[in-house]
Amino acid sequence: MARGAIFARSALGAKLYIYGQAHLRTLLASLGRIWRAPVSSIMTTAVIGIALALPCGLYVLLANLQTIAGGWDNTASISLFLKVDTPLAAARDVAAEIGQRGDVESVRLISAAQAMAEFKESSGFGGALDKLERNPLPSVLVVTPAAGTRRPLEANSLLAALNTLPAVDLAQLDMEWLQRLQAIMNIARRGVTAIAILLGLAVLLIVGNTIRLDIQNRREEIEVTKLVGATDGFVRRPFLYGGVWYGLLGGALAWLLVGGALLLIDGPAAHLALLYGADHQLLGPGFRGTLLLLGTGAALGLLGSWLAVGRHLSLVEPH
Amino acid sequence: MISFQDVSKRYPTGFEALNRLTFRIERGEMVFITGHSGAGKSTLLKLIAAIERPSRGQIVIDNRNVTNLSRRRIPLLRRKVGLVFQNYQLLHDRTVFDNVSLPLVIAGVPQLEVRKRTRAALHKLGLLKRENALPITLSGGEQQRVSIARAVVNRPPILLADEPTGNLDPALSEEIMQLLEQFNQVGVTVLVASHAIDLISRFNKRIITLQNGQLVRTEAAAEPRTARAI
Numbered sequence: 230m231a232r233g234a235i236f237a238r239s240a241l242g243a244k245l246y247i248y249g250q251a252h253l254r255t256l257l258a259s260l261g262r263i264w265r266a267p268v269s270s271i272m273t274t275a276v277i278g279i280a281l282a283l284p285c286g287l288y289v290l291l292a293n294l295q296t297i298a299g300g301w302d303n304t305a306s307i308s309l310f311l312k313v314d315t316p317l318a319a320a321r322d323v324a325a326e327i328g329q330r331g332d333v334e335s336v337r338l339i340s341a342a343q344a345m346a347e348f349k350e351s352s353g354f355g356g357a358l359d360k361l362e363r364n365p366l367p368s369v370l371v372v373t374p375a376a377g378t379r380r381p382l383e384a385n386s387l388l389a390a391l392n393t394l395p396a397v398d399l400a401q402l403d404m405e406w407l408q409r410l411q412a413i414m415n416i417a418r419r420g421v422t423a424i425a426i427l428l429g430l431a432v433l434l435i436v437g438n439t440i441r442l443d444i445q446n447r448r449e450e451i452e453v454t455k456l457v458g459a460t461d462g463f464v465r466r467p468f469l470y471g472g473v474w475y476g477l478l479g480g481a482l483a484w485l486l487v488g489g490a491l492l493l494i495d496g497p498a499a500h501l502a503l504l505y506g507a508d509h510q511l512l513g514p515g516f517r518g519t520l521l522l523l524g525t526g527a528a529l530g531l532l533g534s535w536l537a538v539g540r541h542l543s544l545v546e547p548h
Numbered sequence: 549m550i551s552f553q554d555v556s557k558r559y560p561t562g563f564e565a566l567n568r569l570t571f572r573i574e575r576g577e578m579v580f581i582t583g584h585s586g587a588g589k590s591t592l593l594k595l596i597a598a599i600e601r602p603s604r605g606q607i608v609i610d611n612r613n614v615t616n617l618s619r620r621r622i623p624l625l626r627r628k629v630g631l632v633f634q635n636y637q638l639l640h641d642r643t644v645f646d647n648v649s650l651p652l653v654i655a656g657v658p659q660l661e662v663r664k665r666t667r668a669a670l671h672k673l674g675l676l677k678r679e680n681a682l683p684i685t686l687s688g689g690e691q692q693r694v695s696i697a698r699a700v701v702n703r704p705p706i707l708l709a710d711e712p713t714g715n716l717d718p719a720l721s722e723e724i725m726q727l728l729e730q731f732n733q734v735g736v737t738v739l740v741a742s743h744a745i746d747l748i749s750r751f752n753k754r755i756i757t758l759q760n761g762q763l764v765r766t767e768a769a770a771e772p773r774t775a776r777a778i
Binding site for chain 2: 243244247248250251449450452453454455456457458459460461463546547548
């Protein structure tokens with residue numbers, strides 16, 4: 230009984246080994262086919278490479294803009310809304326306390342009464358506001374961070390620290406310019422995503438078409454293979470792996486194109502950074518980005534060939 | 549082994565290739581199918597290999613009704629049926645070895661076993677020396693033998709041959725037929741479609757004659773069939 234169980238396990242293991250071996254052989258054979266038809270392979274790979282390089286390059290550009298924007302000295306200011314009905318003296322004390330901090334340059338107090346006066350003037354509700362029994366507006370402390378605390382990261386930690394003060398009801402970080410830039414970049418990011426999707430579709434179609442032509446060229450072989458009893462899976466495999474290879478090679482080419490473009494930009498970018506007195510480190514796709522690029526290429530290649538195979542392979546039958 | 553019951557095949561163009569065909573072929577039998585061109589011989593063989601589907605009737609192969617066989621199961625049927633064609637149907641960009649080993653590779657047989665069995669089949673058909681040749685460098689007779697080697701390498705229980713001697717000279721034709729008979733002698737059920745009446749009547753086997761898609765004559769083998777040891 231035990232011997233039978235061992236037999237079964239080794240039989241399954243043997244089956245998996247054969248299966249794996251067959252897949253590996255098909256994978257390498259597909260690469261061999263691509264290698265042996267260099268002209269058409271290069272053309273297909275080039276189109277895929279360019280199609281993938283464009284969104285990749287744009288994403289890299291955005292990433293670089295993000296870091297540059299993040300590094301800028303902004304006119305950041307923190308507005309601290311004190312708890313309503315905080316007496317003026319207490320508000321002054323808090324202001325003085327905050328003014329002592331090393332990471333704060335200056336503090337300006339807008340008392341509740343001042344706030345109401347400003348509001349009456351700017352809103353035009355003057356008459357109606359007079360009817361209010363108590364002043365609902367709080368006192369506000371406008372805190373300007375010190376020079377070294379103006380970047381988003383440091384400003385945010387100062388914000389968090391000030392928020393914990395007992396008198397503070399709400400702490401808000403105003404970085405107008407940065408917010409505008411962020412908004413622009415969000416639009417840009419959406420735009421790049423849309424472009425990426427369209428180009429991804431293009432890659433699917435290109436791979437699909439190439440595989441379709443491949444199927445046409447190998448009609449005879451497919452018919453004979455089906456004649457001797459090959460399953461659909463067996464017949465499909467080489468074409469699917471071909472698609473994966475096209476996608477991977479296209480992704481690799483895209484990586485080279487983006488890298489090349491970055492090298493071209495590097496010189497002028499360094500010069501620009503020098504003029505701005507900023508430090509400059511041109512970001513590439515990085516390890517994660519590269520993996521993502523190759524992975525996306527391979528996935529699109531697989532999907533594209535899957536679609537083509539699904540439609541065209543069943544039309545080729547022995548007769 | 550093979551049973552046709554009232555089988556008809558009408559093509560989309562309206563052409564009726566087979567008309568209410570009924571016959572039985574026992575396991576281990578060798579049968580010749582003869583008739584003029586267009587009588588339906590090829591269609592009959594194609595129906596057995598599920599290359600075509602019958603318009604009407606039932607086909608039973610090895611106790612399994614394959615009339616409405618699902619697409620998924622067709623490859624399994626085809627692995628039981630070795631096929632030899634008049635035009636050889638070899639892959640021209642692969643060596644003789646690769647051509648013959650194809651059915652084994654498809655069936656997932658391990659590499660060493662593939663090599664052993666392929667060489668055995670090549671040896672049986674006298675092709676061992678031409679193992680690495682491309683089909684285009686072979687003569688017609690040699691190509692046909694490669695085709696037969698491929699058909700039998702996986703030891704299928706059924707062997708179908710459609711005009712296997714069509715392009716060959718008389719001596720070669722006789723040789724090929726004898727080869728097929730040898731396979732029958734070890735227990736393979738063999739069906740040969742051929743219009744070479746002179747040749748096939750020299751073999752002592754049942755002859756089924758088709759005319760316009762209908763079975764018109766069956767000539768039994770002269771000697772009584774004896775039980776074969778498989």
